[in-house]
Amino acid sequence: MEVEKSETPQASSFGVSLLAIGLGNPLIQNGGKVMCISRRSQVDGAVLRILLRHNGQLAVRELNDTAGHFIINSSTRILVRYASGKNGRWRFTLREEDIATLLNDYAQSGLFGAYLILVCGQEAVGVLSPDEWCQLLDLGGNYKVQTITICRDARCQMEVTGTRGRLAYRIPAARFPRMILGQRGFRRRPQVT
Structure with missing residues (x-):
């Protein structure tokens, strides 16, 4: 595999330079060590950046039990999942393990503190509340793998289907990040200090 330096200016004072690879994967060279930025890091970083842009006062901690699992402001837990797709x-x-993580988050955070964030390629981000993901998933442990499918035409709300059926309504993409941050009409449990 051939690696070429990009035309991007280098930050030599930090010993970091960006490199480009034939497949377009971003690479970082740091002190002679070359690392590929994983899809997981790209997705998690994008979600956290959107949250930060909408509320600059965030405390974020990564929970190391499963990939894409975070706690926001000590009370809201999120599990981030990514899917690439075609034709909306x-x-x-x-x-x-993902279902167990969601159930544990719900037990610790309650109705307004355990969200499933679904990153739809580079087109949209959907967020499901505990009430919604409970309707979509079989929580009885009858399946080793379950699926949630999102269908969306350009600039339309999302139709969401899961192992147990379809939500009776469509969800707007605009609810992320507002629902997580408790903004503009989305109910949130008050924080206890």
């Missing part, structure tokens, strides 16, 4: 259709795979 994205299929998300959730393992038993």
Whole structure:
């Protein structure tokens, strides 16, 4: 595999330079060590950046039990999942461990503190509240793998289907990040200090 330096100016004072690779994967060279930025890091970084842009006062901690699992402002837990898709259709795979993580988050945070964030390629971000993901997933442990599918025409609301059926309504893409941050009419449980 051939690696070429990009035309991007280098930040030599920090010993960091950006490199480009034939497939377009971003690379970072730091002190002679070359690392590829994973898709997981790109997706998590994008979600956290959107949250930060809408509320500059965030405290974020990564929970190391599963990839894409974070706690925001000590009370709101999020599990981030990514799917690439075609023609406005994205299929998300959730393992038993993911379901257990969501149930544990719900037990610790309650109705307004355990969200499933679904990143639909580079086109949209959907967020499901505990009430919604409970309707879509079989929580009885009958499946090792479950799916949630999002269908969306350009600039339209999302139709969401899961292992147990379809939501009775469509969800707007605009609810992320407002629902997580409790802004503009989305109910949030008050924080206890």
